[in-house]
Amino acid sequence: MIQQISIEGANASTSINSSNTTNLTIRLINELQITNLSAKIENPTPWWYDPALAGVILGAVITFLLTYVLSWMQRKNELRQYEYQLLSRTRMFLDFPTTPENEITGFINQIYLDSKLFEINSRNLITEALKKLMRRESFSSEKEQIENRIRELRKQFKPKF
Structure with missing residues (x-):
């Protein structure tokens, strides 16, 4: 679940750097969400x-x-x-x-x-x-x-x- 966002701008290096930073941030967020979901699946709280x-x-x-x-x-x-x-x-x-x-x-x-x-x-x-x-x-x-x-x-x- 890695999403890539490309930012177009006048300066290509700035565009690449901000794109990499954005991709890294999105990857971290997605991995945290996946980890939380798997933790909930592995250790669900009882219905009572x-x-x-x-x-x-x-x-x-x-x-x-x-x-x-x-x-x-x-x-x-x-x-x-x-x-x-x-x-x-x-x-x-x-x-x-x-x-x-x-x-x-x-x-x-x-x-x-x-x-x-x-x-x-x-x-x-x-x-x-x-x-x-x-x-x-x-x-x-x-x-x-x-x-x-x-x-x-x-x-x-x-x-x-």
């Missing part, structure tokens, strides 16, 4: 050392983790809201103990079919209060615990404006 690939992998991992954390937080918030609804409805039944039994059993059947009931913290409190209400026993301690839990949940909710 590529910084672009590392960036893509890191971005994918961060995206996966953020998606997981956000879905976990959303699920936790939904469970709090569901627990608040169940506690409010249970408190309503406890406030009006003359509620017909078919409404209470309908509510119990409805919440037992929902799998989210087993993920909330106050499921035992709700079921015990409803059992005592149906047996017409005293449920004042459960009512107080339900009131306290409702207050705690209200503090955890962020106001939406």
